[in-house]
Every structure is written in structure tokens, then in C-alpha cells.
Amino acid sequence: MRLPLILLLASSSMISSGEIPVAAATNPIKHVVVIVLENRTFDNVLGYMCYLRSTGSRTGNACDGATSGRRSDGTTVPLVAEPNVRPDINHSHESQVKAMHGGLMDRFDQVLGCNTTTSPCLSQFKPDPSTGQVFIPNTWSYATQYAIADHVFEPFTASSWAAHLELAAGTIQKWHGNNPRTGTSGTTGKGWGCNSLKDAPWDATSTTMVQYPSCVPDDTPGDGDLYPYKTPSAPYTATIMDRVAAVYPDSATQPAWKIYVQSLNAAWSICATFYECWSAEAGNKTHVVSPDTLPIDASGLNGATLPPFSFVIPKNFNSMHPSFSAADGDNWLASMVDPILQGPEANSTAIFVVWDDCACIYDHLNPLQYDTSWGPRVPLLIISPYARAGYVSHTPTTFGGILAYAEHTLGLQPLGSQDGAAYNDATGAAWFQDAFDYSQAPIAPQAPQRTATSSRDRAYITTLPHHPWS
Template sequence: MPRIIAWTYSNYLRPFHEEPPFRAAARRFPGAVRARCALACTALSSIAVLLSGCALHAPAVDRASADQVRSSRQTDPQAGSRSIQAIKHIIVIVQENRSFDSYFGTFPGADGIPFKAGQPTVCVPDPHGGCVRPYHDPRDKNFGGPHGSRAAALDIDGGKMDGFLTALSIGRSCTSNDVNPNCGSGEVMGYHDARELPNYWQYARNFVLQDRMFESTASWSLPAHLFLVSEWSAKCTRPGDAMSCARALQQPAYPPDYGSHRGRGRHRIAARPDYAWTDLTYLLHVHHVSWAYYVFTGSQPDCADGDADCAAAMLSARTPGIWNPLPYFDTVERDGEEKNVQNIAQFYVAARSGSLPSVSWIVPNQRLSEHPDALVSDGQSYVTGLINAIMQGPQWNSAAIFLCWDDWGGFYDHVPPPPVDKNGYGLRVPALVISPYARRGYIDHQTLSFDAYAKFIEDDFLSGQRIDPKTDGRPDSRSVVRENEPQLGDVSRDFDFSAAPRPPLILPTAITVAH
């Protein structure tokens, strides 16, 4: 039976309770396609997982033809940063754990899954024999795959992008928590299209789809969120000393209530982490630019250090964690700006009243995040509600919404990430630009990462000042200024500031998904 998901404004203001205990990762999936081979979740798992597998489907026919979708390969827009100040409110909406190909791999005009005569031309080797091709997955609930730094290296496999099924074998103790970054179900080759993602595809048809947005770091959620707000993921050895910090691709300092110490007792985490390096809010504070970080109360997944046996961690504006790291930054505490980390209810109030700050980040809870095993439809409805709130508010005509997913979640993607430094780039993730000035139906093929968001914010509000230890007035030990990397594209090219602002596109938040 179809399942109808509907959210109203009041639903968003009602905080969600804790999630129920996570289900076991090792399970048998029905699916519309049959497996040719069995995959083991891990060597230590006691239950075999049958991979839903190789019967192939051609991509769904989308209502927008490829001719209707303009591409940056066809045009070279020159919307310069001289007009960027038309954007007075930047909102970064961060969802969870999807690769570009898993959401937009069959979108017309995008650099998606290679097809020939209606069949995918790629077939990823299965270490248990044979190979598996990408297939349409109509299910609302997915379980993904390993998505830590080791999994990223296996998936990428030196640029061959053929290790996604091999990576499933690195999980451990994957019997009690199926959302751990080192666990997976074996359905990582599935993809969705407009049938499961009607609103996301509508946004792509009407605004800007970025098909070369790479995660800033080849790792999981905590490093990704640290990069989103600070352009680095590090661990510091001396509290308050920014020069004592060194890069940490997989294991930056964990929140004290997080990780396996709440389960089996290994790797106890007792101390509050100290993120002493410079973050973007420091520059915003110095330049008197308002900001907020909105958090949806609930829980968050992923266990510390790849362990699977741990309870879900609490997430709220007053409970810092992997999706809410800013309260652990020295700059936020010293600038007295902990109050800027707020409950999601404050976002809706600000959007309705026209009091959104200059820069906003918005993070969900597990239930609304699209992080496996959360329902895709729940996340899509929630995001639509966020965007509708902005569009229906008085600040729409000066707003830019950047919608992204923090990491690839173990799902297949065929584009090798370009190297930038020892942290990344990571794998491709979906990303959209939604604004009254965004180019209509435009696909941006520039090489991008979350660093491009920071660059846009800095160009718009900080006169181009970067998080640069040589010039920002607060030295730290990072060796790379990510925003200045030559290969990084410029998202200002996704806008046409010479045009009149476009009216809102209000989409329904009731989404029907067939199981």
C-alpha cells in the first residue's frame, strides 16, 4: 500500500522523542530485484544478508526532458561576485548519507550512472563472486553501507570506484546497530529517481543541481560537519592552543556522551572535546555578521571509532554532538555565542517574521535526516517544509538556500573524487542551490565541495577574508586554505543577479511512497 507522508507547520514545532532501538543490520531484504549472490554483512556477523541485486531497470522517464535542462558544459555564465550582495541570507540545510548517483544518477543532463541501451554499463565486483549493477530501488527505507575513512578508500579504490561491495566486509559487530558507519546491508547499488524523490527532482528542474559536489573530507559525519563550519577536521593536544591541533580524518575528538563507552566500555570518552582551531563563526563575529545553527531535537546515529554496540546519542541545541559541534569550538564560547545554537522552532519563527540571520545552518535529527535507516520520505517532507517556510517569509527575495548531504553513506557513485589534500575530497553527494536568483533548470558541473559554501559566505559578508592562519588574526596549524584551492569552483556562477527575483515554488509536503 502507498504510504502518505504529510507534515504541517505545527509538526515541525513539536519535538520528536528519542528513536526506538535500532534494528539489526543483518537482515533479509525483499526488494523488486533478485540477488545473484549472497553478501555477508561482516565476518563477525552471525546472520547472512542477501543482496538485492541484479535485475536491471532502465531509468524512469522524467517529465523534464534533457533538452529542458541547461548545463554549464553548454553555457559559461559570468554572473560575477560584484552582485553577490543581493544575497543577504544564506541558509545551509544539511541532510545525511546519500551519494549523488543514489539520488540523481538518472537525472537528465547530469553526470549520472553510465547507461547504454537502457542498461547500466558499470558492474561493481562482488567479492563473493560476480558483480552487481546499479538498479532502481523503490523502497523508502534503505540501509546503506560503511562510510568511514577506510570505507571511502575501499570504495574509491584508486579511482576505479569499484569497492562498494568489498567495503561491506570491513564492518564489525554489525548485529545490533544498523546505522553504524562501518555496517551495511548490501543494497548500496540501488538508486532512487523522481518516483521516490518528487520534490528534490522538482527543485533540480527549477533551480540548480550541482553534479560535482564532493564531501570535503573522505570520512563520516563528524569530520564532515567540522568541515562545514571550520574548513578542517582536527584533534588538539592542548586545550585552547590552536597550534596544537593536527588533522584528524577519522577520529577528531568525540563528544563526551558519545560512542562505545555507552555500550561495551571500550574507548572511553570522558573529557569534553576542545576544538581550538579557527571556525567560520569567529570571522562572522569579528565582522559583526549574524549567524545561527538550528538543531532538531531527537537522536543522532553512528558510533565512535566504528564500533556498532552503542545506543543512539541525544541531539539538541543544548547537547553538542557529531551534527552539532559548534559549542565545542573555543571561539564560540569565548565570543559568548553559544546562544546562537538554537532549537529548530526558532528557525520557523525567524523565517515567518523576517528575522533570519545572515548565515544559518540547519541540521535534522535521525528520524528526519535520511540517514539509514530513516525514511527518505520523512526527510524529503521535512526539507520541503524548511524551504517552504523560507519562500513564504519576507526574506525570500534576498535568500540563497544550499541543500546538501553530509557524506555518501556507503552508496554507489561512479565519479572519482579529485585529490586536494590528505583529508579529501570525499565522494560525491547531492547538492542543490535554491534562490530567487538561481539559474532555472541549470546543472553546475564545476568541481565543488562544502568549502565552496564557506567561500561564498566569505565573499558575500567578509570581503573575501578566508579562514587563513596567515591573515585571519587567529593562527592555527592548518597548512591548507581550502577556499583558495585552484580547482574549487565558484557557486556565485549558479546565480543570475541581472534577472528579477523569481517567485517562490511552494511544493506539497505530503509525499506518497509505494513500498
């Protein structure tokens, strides 16, 4: 097992968001936890909180959030209050490209599913004018108490399936970015697994797409999982779990990595290895376990411990995904984060909470000025007792920055170009080194809040469709 990396970090717990830390401290982090939520942009989740910081009514360093947005008719309008439950919006690769409009960020209102009254896409979470309460209080509390990044972008204009491949492998290979759909196999099944017999678009050349089996394994007991009905050309590609396993062998009490997920038959589950995303079983129950077991691992009871690296994936109704309750997702997030912060390994754990794609909800910041392949901006919370309170990391980066943090911290080699670019950033800011101060007194956790979802919203959820672009 490799020793933790020595990082160059400053000693103050809250510094100007433009400074790069300079004082040395030893990195105590031994556990990296990545919690993946669904389909929101930075302006949608944190934009109004940034505005409150600018007015002095909320603490924290300045962050780049908008409270108004541009429409396709050239007008600038205030971002309306985001409801707790709202319909989904088409956020396919094509819709994201359309919404960005070459970097002008003014065609979100033309995306299929955007409706100014029932499904606003120029919207953001705001406190209720009468109560002062926001539907996602824990998310805002973590953003205030710990650190955030306000320049994290989708690496590609991709929906959830490809975004999760990117989170695991730092690449989507040549997958086009859209979610698996009914293909040429004939009869199809549930999920996006091998036995779903669904296809996803693959860029055979720069101008030609073909349909290949997506084959994210469906591990429902007794289902009789199938291998692809035809062989894709996609090659084997290593994931962060492969890297971790090579350095941290499974022990008798704890595997090297875990994916905390209800079941891999969930549409957007992360695969244990990239190869299993289209051609093998993912039946290792040592590594793929229910999120309900995370609080047990975090508790330290009976020798329980967190693995060196883990992904945590909610069920759809707890994911903050449009067409479900955002408040339920915020409650679930706290139910995962709080046991870690209250547990014996809190001071050796870093938690990254990231949203996987934009949902084609408005964000004002143009990603194409940094990289022509990037997609819209997504929120990132950086939670650790050693995170700088109220700090904002401004360096433009992607999901590769999260992988690069894990690679530096756990002594791993980069997977590819996306995480490699962040990994090689000499300042460390592209992999969020600037968001930590390992010499500060550890931040004590606050009690989480619980937000109820009204019976009216519960009824509304049952009427909403769940689209294949999710």
C-alpha cells in the first residue's frame, strides 16, 4: 500500500478563492467517496445561493452563479423559482448542443420539454418568500460549511449512461453520449443491461454512428443475464476501480472499492469495470452493495470500515432527478453524508457530491471557452472536515478532476486524458487540492435537516413520465 501523497496546502481554513495554498501538510485522507446525483446545473442548484453570498446574507467566498438567463428571442429574464417536483426535459446530446448554441447559452427554452409554466428550464432553487426555506437545505448547508467548485463541466454532452461511464473511466470511449434505446435486437427488456438487448450509438468514424449493445449488466436475481446479442467493437477500458484494486488488495474485512447501489439493473448504475458495461456479468456482491450498508461501514461497529474508494448511487426517486422530489433527494443525501461525518473515519474521508448531467436546465457559463467538447456546468460539493469552509474552487475542470484527486490521494496512476489533464496540473487546483487544508482544526458536522414533500407533490410525481433520455 502506498503512503499518502504530500500536498502543498495553506493553513487557514478560509482563504480568498483566488489563492493557491502554499504551506505543506500531510494528506490524511484514506477514503474517497463519490456520491452521484442526477440532472441539475450549477445555476439551478447553487446559483441563487451565490447571489445571497454576494449580498452578504449568506457566508462564503464569491461564486459564479446567475439569477437571470437569456432566451432564444434575445430577452434576459429572471430565473424563476425551481419547484420541488417538475417534469423532465430532453437532455440528449443533441438537445444539450442546441441549448448551448455555440456557447451563447441562449437556446435552453427551445429544448423539448421546456415550458415556461409547467416545466421551466430557466429556473433555480430559491428560499420560499414566506418561510425562507429552500427545498434542498442540506445541499446549501454543505456548500456553506464545506467547499464547492463552480467551474466543473460535463466532459461531453452526454446523458446519464455515458456520464457514469465517464465518472468511472475518465472516458466514454467512442460512445456517442445518448442513453441506450430500443435497437435492432427485437424484443427489449428493462434497464440498460445485457438482458435489456438495447443499443447505444457508437461513433465508428467522425461522421458515422452505428448501434452497439450498451450491455450495462442487469443483476436481478433469477433473471438469467445475457451476453450481448452481437459483439460491439468497443475495447476493454480500465476504470478507477481497476486502479484501486491494483494498489489496495481486498482484505478479510473490507474490499478495496465498493459501489453502493440498490441494484445494477437501475438504468444509470456505474459498472464495476468498463468492460462489464457491455460484455460481462457484474455479480460480485462483495463490491456491489446496497446504499443502506454505507452507514454501517461508516459506523466502525464490529470492525466495519469504509473502502479506499466508493461510488454511491441513489434510486431514481432519491436522486434529485426531475420528475421526482428534490427534497427527497436532499434528505437522502444527508442520510449518506451524515453517518460518514459522525463516524470514526470522518477525518480520513473526502466526499465529492456531483450531479451527472445538466438536464438541459439553464446555466449561464459557456463551457466551450475552455474546451470545445465540454458540456454544461454541474454542481460539485467537496465535503470533509478538512475542506475549507465556504471556499470556492474556480479552476475549469471536469469529472476527471474528481478521479485525479482520488488518484493523487490513493497513490494511483491516471486512467486517460480527462483525468490525466487534471492530474498533471502543477497547482493542484484542477483536482481540487486548493479546496482542502489538512492542517486546520477539523470542521465539526452540523445536524442535517429533513424536508417534507407535500401530498400534492406526491400525487404529481405519479402523473409524470420517465423518459429514455434520463
